[in-house]
Amino acid sequence: MPGGDHADGRPIADMATWRVSRLQHRGSFAPGGSRFHRRQSCLSKCWRAMRDGIAVILDYKTTPSLHQQEQAEKRRDERSIQMAPIKLYGMALSANVVRVAAVLNEKGLDFEIVDVDLRTGAHKHPDFIALNPFGQIPALQDGDEVLYESRAINRHIATKYKTQGPDLVPTPSAKLETWLEVESHHFYPAVSPLVFQLLIKPMLGGAPDAAVVDKHAADLAKVLDVYEAHLAKGNKYLAGDAYTLADANHLSYMFMLTKTSKAELVASRPHVKAWWDDISARPAWLKTVASVPLPPGA
Numbered sequence: 001m002p003g004g005d006h007a008d009g010r011p012i013a014d015m016a017t018w019r020v021s022r023l024q025h026r027g028s029f030a031p032g033g034s035r036f037h038r039r040q041s042c043l044s045k046c047w048r049a050m051r052d053g054i055a056v057i058l059d060y061k062t063t064p065s066l067h068q069q070e071q072a073e074k075r076r077d078e079r080s081i082q083m084a085p086i087k088l089y090g091m092a093l094s095a096n097v098v099r100v101a102a103v104l105n106e107k108g109l110d111f112e113i114v115d116v117d118l119r120t121g122a123h124k125h126p127d128f129i130a131l132n133p134f135g136q137i138p139a140l141q142d143g144d145e146v147l148y149e150s151r152a153i154n155r156h157i158a159t160k161y162k163t164q165g166p167d168l169v170p171t172p173s174a175k176l177e178t179w180l181e182v183e184s185h186h187f188y189p190a191v192s193p194l195v196f197q198l199l200i201k202p203m204l205g206g207a208p209d210a211a212v213v214d215k216h217a218a219d220l221a222k223v224l225d226v227y228e229a230h231l232a233k234g235n236k237y238l239a240g241d242a243y244t245l246a247d248a249n250h251l252s253y254m255f256m257l258t259k260t261s262k263a264e265l266v267a268s269r270p271h272v273k274a275w276w277d278d279i280s281a282r283p284a285w286l287k288t289v290a291s292v293p294l295p296p297g298a
Ligand SMILES: N[C@@H](CCC(=O)N[C@@H](CS)C(=O)NCC(=O)O)C(=O)O
Pocket: 094, 095, 096, 097, 118, 123, 135, 136, 137, 138, 148, 149, 150, 151
């Protein structure tokens, strides 16, 4: 039966089935029969109801066909699959975990973060090693699938839920593949030690190592010069005109970088800054970032 659910969550078609089967059990209706025979006039229905001592007036016109019952069953199954929560294992402060949360939110997927606290060594516990044998966060459980490596997880989400929300992996594109690799092999190795030294270490009570900061700030400056030149050539996003996974994979570390004393590496490059201003204004990112527990003032 088309459309809608009852307040208790049962599809309307199911409710009709339920009503009919109750009456069948009470002997009001002969089970089975053609659609014609099952279509009852109001008078006939009242008469039969009174005969059986049932003081109800039926409010349906037809009973659902077998096909409709099967469709209702299928919808119920689909709904229970969709409701199975996606679990993201990690900490909301980890940039690698936030990288995945950003893509889950972009796709509008419901998920729960299962806390794996690095400070207590939870990532080396056998229960977590069973999810990621490398003992690192994040790991993702999506139905029967368990994945690790944040970029592989993001590719999985972007591919499996391709038609949900924006398509983050549009037509196979060499540019997209290139900039996914650039993030992983050029941007990340330069930015992650900087963020660790300038943001994470102080939160854990340590002091930044100036030599490490200087080296990686210089490395990152060279990398971002390449981004600046690429974006200046009319590329609104890294893979061209559309926002893709290549942009999304940058969000977490770009965000953390802009919260450090090296934020000028972004601000001083007009095309990089315009790109960052654009991607960081996306509603899915604003939702993601609201859960990142940075220290006050960062
Ligand atoms: N390549 C991995 C890196 C994961 C990673 O380095 N996670 C860090 C936290 S951000 C971690 O678990 N560190 C603890 C450890 O390596 O023991 C990914 O992208 O998922």
